[in-house]
Amino acid sequence: DAGVTQSPTHLIKTRGQQVTLRCSPKSGHDTVSWYQQALGQGPQFIFQYYEEEERQRGNFPDRFSGHQFPNYSSELNVNALLLGDSALYLCASSGNRGLSYNEQFFGPGTRLTVL
Amino acid sequence: EDKVVQSPLSLVVHEGDTVTLNCSYEVTNFRSLLWYKQEKKAPTFLFMLTSSGIEKKSGRLSSILDKKELFSILNITATQTGDSAVYLCAKGGNKLVFGAGTILRVKS
Numbered sequence: 001d002a003g004v005t006q007s008p009t010h011l012i013k014t015r016g017q018q019v020t021l022r023c024s025p026k027s028g029h030d031t032v033s034w035y036q037q038a039l040g041q042g043p044q045f046i047f048q049y050y051e052e053e054e055r056q057r058g059n060f061p062d063r064f065s066g067h068q069f070p071n072y073s074s075e076l077n078v079n080a081l082l083l084g085d086s087a088l089y090l091c092a093s094s095g096n097r098g099l100s101y102n103e104q105f106f107g108p109g110t111r112l113t114v115l
Numbered sequence: 116e117d118k119v120v121q122s123p124l125s126l127v128v129h130e131g132d133t134v135t136l137n138c139s140y141e142v143t144n145f146r147s148l149l150w151y152k153q154e155k156k157a158p159t160f161l162f163m164l165t166s167s168g169i170e171k172k173s174g175r176l177s178s179i180l181d182k183k184e185l186f187s188i189l190n191i192t193a194t195q196t197g198d199s200a201v202y203l204c205a206k207g208g209n210k211l212v213f214g215a216g217t218i219l220r221v222k223s
Contacts, residue, residue, distance in 0.1 A: 104211060
C-alpha cells in the first residue's frame with residue numbers, strides 16, 4: 001500500500017519564478033492538505049482540497065494556489081517566488097470519515113530553495 | 116487565533132533515560148490533539164488524543180491529555196538513539212495547527 005508520495009524531492013528556483021509541486025495521496029484517501037515548514041518551525045497550513053475544491057485556507061497570499069484532480073492527487077503552485085518561500089513543503093492526506101478525518105498522513109516533502 | 120506551544124525547545128539525554136515532552140494549547144473548537152515524530156522529512160503519526168485522562172500507549176511511548184488544563188505530555192521511557200527526532204504536537208481538525216516542536220537528541 002503506497003503512502004503519500006510527493007515530487008520532486010528537491011527544487012532550486014530563483015526569485016520571481018513559478019513552481020509546481022505534486023502530491024499523490026495514500027490509497028483510499030480523498031482529502032489533501034498542504035503545509036509549509038520553514039527551518040526550525042512546525043508546519044504551517046496552506047490549504048486543503050476535497051472534491052476538487054479548496055475547502056479551507058491558511059494565512060498565505062494568493063501567490064499560493066492549488067488544484068485537486070479527479071484521482072485525488074493535488075498540485076501546489078507558487079508564483080513570483082520570494083526568498084522567504086524557501087522551505088519544506090509537505091503534503092498530507094486523510095479520509096473524510098469520522099475520526100480518521102483527523103489522522104493526516106504526511107508525504108516526504110519537497111525541499112524548495114529560492115535563490 | 117489557535118496557539119500550540121511546546122517545551123522544551125530542545126533536549127539532550129543519554130540512552131536509557133526517560134523524557135517528558137510538553138504541549139500546551141489555546142484553541143477554539145477543540146476536537147483532538149495529535150503527536151508526530153519527524154526524523155528527516157515526513158512527520159510520522161504517533162498518537163491522537165480526544166478524551167481527557169486516558170493514556171495512549173505504544174511500546175515505550177505514551178501520551179495523555181488534560182482538557183481542563185489544556186495540555187498534553189508525551190513520555191518516552193528507556194530512550195534509544197533511534198528516538199532522536201523532532202517531536203511535534205498539533206491541534207487536530209481540517210487544519211492542523213502545530214507547535215514549533217521539541218528537538219530530542221539521545222546520546223549513546
